[in-house]
Amino acid sequence: MDPLDQPVDPLRAPQDRHHLTDPAQCATALPLAKAIVARLERHARHAQGALAPETERALRKTSAAFTGWTTAQGLVALPATAETVATYVDALAAQERKPASVRQAVWAIATLHRAAGLPDLSKAEPVRLALKRMARSLGTRQRQAAPLGDHEVARILATAGTDLAAIRDVALVLTMRDLLARRSEVVALDLEDLSRADGGAGTALIRRSKTDQAGLGEVRWLSPETCLHLRRWIKAAGIEDGPVFRPVNKAGMVGTAALQGGEVSRILKRLAARAGLDPATISGHSARVGMAQDLVAGGADLAAVMQAGRWKSPTMPARYAERLLAKRGAVAGYYDKRG
Structure with missing residues (x-):
């Protein structure tokens, strides 16, 4: 046989x-x-x-x-x-x-x-x-992670704390929002991937992503606020090279290896709980969802959101921002013209 x-x-x-x-x-x-x-x-x-x-x-x-x-x-x-x-x-x-x-x-x-x-x-x-x-x-409709948008982030900044882990966590969530970063992308950031830009802003090189398995890399913008918190974390942690985001133990000791992707979700849930948000609704996608919604609310079209988040298809960004996009739809436009 x-x-x-x-x-x-x-x-x-x-x-x-x-x-x-x-x-x-x-x-x-x-x-x-x-x-x-x-x-x-x-x-x-x-x-x-x-x-x-x-x-x-x-x-x-x-x-x-x-x-x-x-x-x-x-x-x-x-x-x-x-x-x-x-x-x-x-x-x-x-x-x-x-x-x-x-x-x-x-x-x-x-x-x-x-x-x-x-x-x-x-x-x-x-x-x-x-x-x-x-x-x-x-059904085929997936439950969407709750967004970490501008409003939620303001609450997180007000309640995150001031210890070393909190300094890292704030820098992490702001970086994830600006880059619309997946967990694997943000934990892969090295110090050499960050560069200064005019006005206190900066850029980050995302070397590899879910939609860039060949590792061609893409550069994305970081706000002055995010760069301020990144510099604060990097200085406090004494990081001179290697991974940007690292574990911090209970004694306040900073590790040398990069954070694990699974730890990112736990950090976001912990920040949400401190801010009075429901941690059960928060996932590693929440910062990405929140920024996608904020971009659409700010007037960005789907093509721009796709470029910012490195999506190859409009399906997911459209899903994230569907309620906002509905306000721009034909029916909404019709009633706006009727007055």
Whole structure:
């Protein structure tokens, strides 16, 4: 029998499933057929350094969740059948998981199978129909993170505190707003990426982003207020080179490594709570959402917002600012002319 015809028995897999990461690590985490192992190892060599850290983390998390579920159900994770994946989609939908999370799970399963030289199950009819069922039952509209706009930031500045971590946190949120930065972008900033400009303003080089995986880099403007808080943080932390935003421990000691992306969300939630905002509604996207809305409120069109936030499509900025854009729509214009 061809070894690829021999399914992997997930019930015999190691219990430490947090090591199920990208396809490379799956080769050693599961007792796979030899042919699949060889293909996964070959893929791992070719894929090394090709995926963004956020992508690797998503693949790790969703692959582990699927394997854990198949184990509990007595099903086979790799190779899986289209029916198994469809049942998994139905199970996630029954738990009312976010549609984006369900689609990400299917993407991870498909990625793992492609790496092993197996068919892409995301294109299979049972999986496609399960995703349609999910969309009909849950809808496809995602809950939007609450914005950190001008009003919210004013409250944060008034309540953030004055210790070293607070100085860093204020500089962080202002930088994220000016750059419309994703978490991965702001934690990747190095001191050499910052430059002074006229009038106390500055610029930042975003070396790599979700929409710039090749690392061509893009320069964005920083306000005088943001630069003031950045200089205050850099001086207080004694940073002379390397990462701009770093951990600060309870003793007030500044680390040498960059902040982790996940810590950014926790910082924003903590700032929001101190300011009397609901931290449950705040995410790592909140500064980005808030500035997108402020730009539209200030008269910027979608093309300008897309350029500022490095979006390749108008879908997300339009979604962030949809209520503001509605005021510029045909119906609003009609009633404005009627007076």
